[in-house]
Amino acid sequence: MSRKPIFAANWKMNKGPSETEDFVKSFLSKVQLQNLNCDVVIAPPFVSLAKLTEALHNHHGIQIAAQNCSQFDSGAYTGEVSVLMLREFFTHYVILGHSERRAIFGETDAVINAKIKKAREANLKPIFCIGETLAEREAGNLETVLRTQVNAGLEGVSEKDLGDIVIAYEPVWAIGTGVTATSEQAQEAHAFVRSLIADLYGPDAAAKIRIQYGGSVKPNNAAELMACPDIDGALIGGAALDPQSFLDIIRNGTAAE
Secondary structure: OOOOOEEEEEOOOOOOHHHHHHHHHHHHHHOOHHHOOOEEEEEOOHHHHHHHHHHOOOOOOEEEEEOOOOOOOOOOOOOOOOHHHHHOOOOOEEEEOOHHHHHHHOOOHHHHHHHHHHHHHOOOEEEEEEOOOHHHHHOOOHHHHHHHHHHHHOOOOOHHHHOOOEEEEOOHHHOOOOOOOOHHHHHHHHHHHHHHHHHHHOHHHHHHOEEEEEOOOOHHHHHHHHOOOOOOEEEEOHHHOOHHHHHHHHHHHHHHO
């Protein structure tokens, strides 16, 4: 089955509104979006969503993502942002379960599951992040960790809603470290995740779902990674902060599809 690749820039805590505007101007000057056979997504910090929405007003080839959302609709949750607030910025996607949210902010599988369900209630498409630490991989627990994260994160999620979810496999030991999983390691993990989806939802759903790779993706390794049969794009951190680098990853990655 042919799955449309998806390349998403996760800017993390980088680029305020003025830098966001500069990035979009530079990126759009370099690319003909209609010539890219893929989905392109940018996830800026919350404070830059309005500027990104404004800058992309007449450019429908790029979709907007938030980096997180609350599992609550409203109320006394200082510092939180609800899915309905995100909808006002024409947000399409929301990144959930990123290893930094898990490790630094203590988000559990149950919290991530609640956020996925809340995002789908608002018709936002979750980019659901999973991945193992180096210690977990070296201890031979890769499959156990991924199975737990997938099963718990998608508990109670319907097959219909699954159709609007992207899974991002990001080995924690490769995020921001400059160390990238080999294409063999990445493909093996992606194939296993797809098998988990088949167990939960059946082979048709597993064949349809898009699974991105994340973890030190760069222009020079994008083609090899994207050539793997079960890798359907990339969730890109540091290398997506530069417009040319982000574009080169997309071009090299789509050429390998």
